[in-house]
Amino acid sequence: MVRLAIEGGEPVRDDPIPIARPSMTDEEIKAVAEVLRSGQLAQGPRVEEFERAFAEVAGTEHCVATSSGTTALHLAYEALGADVVLCPAFTFIATASAALHAGADVVFVDIDPETYCMDPEHLEDTLKALKPHLKDTTVVVAPVHLYGHPADMDAINEVAEDHDALVVEDAAQAHGATYKGNPVGSLGHAACFSFYPTKNITTGEGGAVTTDDRELADRIASLRSHGEIERYHHAEIGYNFRMTDIAAAIGLVQLERLDELNEARRRNARFYLKEMADLEPYISLPVEKPWAEHVYHQFTIRINTEELGVGRDEFAEALRAEGVECAVHYPIPLHKQPALARKGSANVSLPESERAAREVLSIPVHPGLTEEDLEDVVRAVEKVVTGLAERS
Ligand SMILES: Cc1ncc(COP(=O)(O)O)c(C=O)c1O
Incomplete structure (x- = not known):
């Protein structure tokens, strides 16, 4: 026995x-020390650099860095005008709670038992059943690439398209994963990432939205910083969901790795x-x-x-x-x-x-x-x- x-x-x-344990080298430490010496601690040139570099990894035109994965989701849902968000029931709470913060209702979809990601067939059944209630509403489908395995995006995109729904990937756990050779982050209308310390790369706390839609990226960037369109001119009520240059400096080194x-x-x-x-x-x-x-x-x-x-x-x-x-x-x-x-x-x-x-x-x-x-x-x-x- x-x-x-x-x-x-x-x-x-x-x-x-x-x-879990974040992997840190002297390079991250050096990069943070440089920012601390520069006097520019809040969002600045390092964040811009990180956004350019991360857009490349995600295979998108634009990237907006944020204070966390949760705020990235919140901004993506809000900027798309989501009234209803369909997400898997088996995920971290932020996929859903960010939708509620953004003023949307949430509907849960079951998962595929092998990948633990959204089941496209159950998505279809759910959208069919909801159809009478979805008139004149903006519907967002939010698949999660859980544990780092991509969801079946072709099937999900097809169902979403049939029901005039937009797709926001929750790629918080899947930096660098690919679906049919294409990077996650580029597979829907927008995608959200987290750089929490347990994630595949980290910025301490941090997040990002990636998208090819210029207007959407601009709106998210403005909402991220109090709806500002120029200094102290506010087009709408927004938030402080900015990433710091300290975090971005860590992220730039982590991205290389x-x-x-x-x-x-x-x-x-x-x-x-x-x-x-x-x-x-x-x-x-x-x-x-x-x-x-x-x-x-x-x-x-x-x-x-x-x-x-x-x-x-x-x-x-x-x-x-x-x-x-x-x-x-x-x-x-x-x-x-x-x-x-x-x-x-x-x-x-x-x-x-x-x-x-x-x-x-x-x-x-x-x-x-x-x-x-x-x-x-x-x-x-x-x-x-x-x-x-x-x-x-
Ligand atoms: C699937 C999923 N979505 C969203 C989030 C939220 O990210 P953050 O913790 O950076 O706010 C996480 C991370 O914890 C996550 O695992």
Whole structure:
């Protein structure tokens, strides 16, 4: 019998392996010091430079940098005049809450169980059912490239077009991912990114909207800074959602490193996929669709609780005891969140989102992992699977 650490056995690791860790070099530190010495701390030349560089990565004409991914979404929804936003129920709350802040209603769509991204067929059914209520409204469809895997954008764009809806990608977790060879960020009317410290690249806090639509970019840029069109002339009521030059300086260095950082994530994922393949009846491993290049913001497994005879949370607790940090992205689908259920979504049934919320578990995949870390993660997952399976 395997003696699990949770039962007092020897853990695989004494020093826990973190689930996420920003990768910083002396270059980021130097770039920040330069900005601090310059006296120009708030939005300035570094932000402009970052916007030009990031537009190139996203494959768009324009990029507007913001204070966070949440404010990027808020500005994109508001500038498009969204009345209704359809987004997956299985995502971080900001995809939906930003829509509510922007004055739109939110409708939740179920996910594809393999990619965890918006299910185009359920989107179609939802839009058909809503049709009588959508007259003279601006509808935005907001697919999320969850965990770094692109959503099925051709299918989603086709459904959206059939229903005269606009598309805003939530690419907060997918910098550098591609769909049929095209970068995420360029696949809808606009796309939003986050540069939070756990993301594939970071600016500390920060975000961006990318788009080919000049007018839209201008409106977003103006809303970002109090609706200003020239100094102290305000065309509309806006916000302070600006990025600082300090953040942009970090981002410019991180952007140079994006390919290397994503390749490290992909390499780590390949190792897990190979080494954990025979655990498949008990856990399911992430998939990469033939049309996708996954950038593994998260490496998220499914705990097949029936096969294993224990729940996901028990599994997570046992894995943590072995010295491997893990996290649940996300334990409650949005239609069941207290903050959103009050808006009338609580009785909706979205079975794949609900099942994913019960079964998913993310394990460390960040670029800072050493070979020893990777081997220990595999050993710990194997040990927990074997130990729990023996007991069930
Ligand atoms: C899918 C998704 N959307 C939006 C956001 C919001 O980004 P931020 O935390 O930068 O506001 C995040 C990040 O946490 C996210 O993961």
